[in-house]
Amino acid sequence: MDIARIALNRHTCKAYDPARKIPAAQVEQLKTLLRFSPSSINSQPWHFIIAASDEGKARIAKAAQQGPYAANGTKILNASHVVVFCARTTMDDTHLASLLAQEDADGRYPTPESKAAQSKGRSFYTGLHRYDYKDTQHWMEKQVYLALGTLLLGAAALEIDATPIEGFDPRILNEELGLREQGLTSVVIAALGYRSADDFNAKLPKSRFPMERVISEL
Amino acid sequence: MDIARIALNRHTCKAYDPARKIPAAQVEQLKTLLRFSPSSINSQPWHFIIAASDEGKARIAKAAQQGPYAANGTKILNASHVVVFCARTTMDDTHLASLLAQEDADGRYPTPESKAAQSKGRSFYTGLHRYDYKDTQHWMEKQVYLALGTLLLGAAALEIDATPIEGFDPRILNEELGLREQGLTSVVIAALGYRSADDFNAKLPKSRFPMERVISEL
Numbered sequence: 001m002d003i004a005r006i007a008l009n010r011h012t013c014k015a016y017d018p019a020r021k022i023p024a025a026q027v028e029q030l031k032t033l034l035r036f037s038p039s040s041i042n043s044q045p046w047h048f049i050i051a052a053s054d055e056g057k058a059r060i061a062k063a064a065q066q067g068p069y070a071a072n073g074t075k076i077l078n079a080s081h082v083v084v085f086c087a088r089t090t091m092d093d094t095h096l097a098s099l100l101a102q103e104d105a106d107g108r109y110p111t112p113e114s115k116a117a118q119s120k121g122r123s124f125y126t127g128l129h130r131y132d133y134k135d136t137q138h139w140m141e142k143q144v145y146l147a148l149g150t151l152l153l154g155a156a157a158l159e160i161d162a163t164p165i166e167g168f169d170p171r172i173l174n175e176e177l178g179l180r181e182q183g184l185t186s187v188v189i190a191a192l193g194y195r196s197a198d199d200f201n202a203k204l205p206k207s208r209f210p211m212e213r214v215i216s217e218l
Numbered sequence: 219m220d221i222a223r224i225a226l227n228r229h230t231c232k233a234y235d236p237a238r239k240i241p242a243a244q245v246e247q248l249k250t251l252l253r254f255s256p257s258s259i260n261s262q263p264w265h266f267i268i269a270a271s272d273e274g275k276a277r278i279a280k281a282a283q284q285g286p287y288a289a290n291g292t293k294i295l296n297a298s299h300v301v302v303f304c305a306r307t308t309m310d311d312t313h314l315a316s317l318l319a320q321e322d323a324d325g326r327y328p329t330p331e332s333k334a335a336q337s338k339g340r341s342f343y344t345g346l347h348r349y350d351y352k353d354t355q356h357w358m359e360k361q362v363y364l365a366l367g368t369l370l371l372g373a374a375a376l377e378i379d380a381t382p383i384e385g386f387d388p389r390i391l392n393e394e395l396g397l398r399e400q401g402l403t404s405v406v407i408a409a410l411g412y413r414s415a416d417d418f419n420a421k422l423p424k425s426r427f428p429m430e431r432v433i434s435e436l
Contacts, residue, residue, distance in 0.1 A: 004251055029222035047431075051436035106425035138356040147367065150370070152256055166258050215266045
């Protein structure tokens, strides 16, 4: 598969055709990509909220109607589906215990020793971020971006247009969706669907720094 | 394309066959995936160091030979290729100017007004992170994880095994590769190649939280 060609052909969609909807089978593929995204120590420190209804998209767009964010509100309203990527606000022992129980139920621990070793290794990494780096929230949000990267390339492979959106007010969105009460915070949004004739970015060449500036070899 | 199937079939490789090397044409695809990864405001706040030589991999492995990191050192030494994902340590005006010049050279600005508008929008976002959120470093590192997500799914599509590695000492790696002097810091590593018979993880089922726990619909 020429996955590099897919990466070269994708672009950030700037205007969606509100009449075109992503077929259900492809929505399932997008959900699988999100759910099975890798994360450090399999921590899955996330939740994904998907809006397909006009009402759901309107609620999300409330956080992107102010000043410089307004153009993003329009994308959110016209896209077929919109994903709000949320991070957990804690990486607590309850979460770690339920992670280990899920892996056990899924058959990853042939012996009690292998389960104990995984738990110990995971404690090392969560402790590193909690006590040494003191960056647990950022660490979790990085995993969310890993899922965003997975979704954007996956959508392109399915010939679905997408727009990663940082330009929104997370306080408004957290309040609108009651995210804090659920131990979550909104991190980034992805709009998904099919571009309209107004998508000027589809006609512009992609731009990146030259290979030699961003890659060196050892 | 059944990209979800590819995501379901990938796994974190725990042991590499040192004799198997990624063909040159596929290495080029991996480099294209990295170079063309999306990033917020196209900021490309990164540099990727790729080691294919034994000497290069040994230099990287120096940062993963201590205590709990030792198993990662072995993966780094036995993988075909190893990518060190670096973030910039500043998002300064020189970088922003060279970004705008690159986009101009690549033909993204049909009018001076469109170029000025892009520069203004970009200043808004860099200012937001510099002055309001005060999280520029974390913001840049999130983009690096977006590139990591792109690479991991892309490698799976090319049937290349991969291992995302946070378990290394970035101070040792920064010093070994002289990264600070280049305005860079190491963030995460990916080993790439082909699994050996010792890769116990290839035989274990994947585990993730159930769909209803990680995805909700609006």
